[in-house]
Amino acid sequence: MEWGRAMRELSSAIDHLAIEDVSEIPRIQLTEQLIELHWQMARLQAQIARRTGVRLP
Structure with missing residues (x-):
């Protein structure tokens, strides 16, 4: 999946969560949603850490 599309989908998902009552x-x-949100947050943090560790030439 291309970067821009992935970010739009992530942003859209967060927007959906924000409007829920x-x-x-x-x-x-x-409770189930909180567990899933924490799991997904950990996955996102892992990708941030992975990219933070990249050394560009």
């Missing part, structure tokens, strides 16, 4: 999400579902 989390007070209406049942507690068990909210």
Whole structure:
């Protein structure tokens, strides 16, 4: 997947999360979502770290 498209999809997903009314999400579902969000955040942080360690010529 090209970089620009990937970033647009990531941005769109975050925008979708931002408009949800989390007070209406049942507690068990909210717990599941929090676990998944933390997992995805760790994956994103791993990619940031991977790119931070690259030495350009």
